[in-house]
Amino acid sequence: MSMTLPYAEPLISREPGERVIPEPPRRGEPGGPPCAICDGQTTSAVWSDDNWTLHPPVGGSLPGSVWLASRVHADSFSDLPEPLQSDFGRVAARVERGILSLGDVARVHLYRWGDGGAHFHVWFIPRPLGMVEASGMMLPLWEDVLPNVPDEELAAAAERVAAAM
Numbered sequence: 001m002s003m004t005l006p007y008a009e010p011l012i013s014r015e016p017g018e019r020v021i022p023e024p025p026r027r028g029e030p031g032g033p034p035c036a037i038c039d040g041q042t043t044s045a046v047w048s049d050d051n052w053t054l055h056p057p058v059g060g061s062l063p064g065s066v067w068l069a070s071r072v073h074a075d076s077f078s079d080l081p082e083p084l085q086s087d088f089g090r091v092a093a094r095v096e097r098g099i100l101s102l103g104d105v106a107r108v109h110l111y112r113w114g115d116g117g118a119h120f121h122v123w124f125i126p127r128p129l130g131m132v133e134a135s136g137m138m139l140p141l142w143e144d145v146l147p148n149v150p151d152e153e154l155a156a157a158a159e160r161v162a163a164a165m
């Protein structure tokens with residue numbers, strides 16, 4: 001079995017819509033809503049150091065999923081101060097190790113979308129062991145379609161990730 005969409009066929013492709021230029025402002029950029037991360041409107045951090053905070057998601061389906069944010073309000077990799085750019089690899093390895101320690105995880109996927117908010121954050125999503133149809137770009141789609149687990153379960157798993165870092 002290879003990676004498979006979490007939708008039954010027939011699916012038909014469609015053309016992209018008209019481009020929206022300029023794009024709508026994102027959270028935390030001029031003209032947009034306030035930055036939820038800077039305003040503390042997110043889930044509480046389960047782990048932090050001088051540079052980073054680690055948070056559980058809400059409304060998710062894969063326990064062990066977490067997102068890592070910079071303490072500084074910067075947009076993407078190229079906007080981070082250079083010491084943080086290099087420190088990201090170190091902390092990403094620790095988060096990955098923490099997620100793998102939960103067991104039943106094949107691989108840890110990283111996603112940096114940046115389309116919702118302008119504050120640097122990267123998602124770490126565990127692909128369940130043996131769930132090969134959710135390989136590659138299919139994992140976020142499966143994550144969306146699978147039934148959500150209680151937020152308390154997501155937070156507890158994130159606490160275990162933090163404890164194993």
Ligand SMILES: [Zn+2]
Pocket residue numbers: 028035036037038039072073074118119
């Ligand atoms: Zn911010």
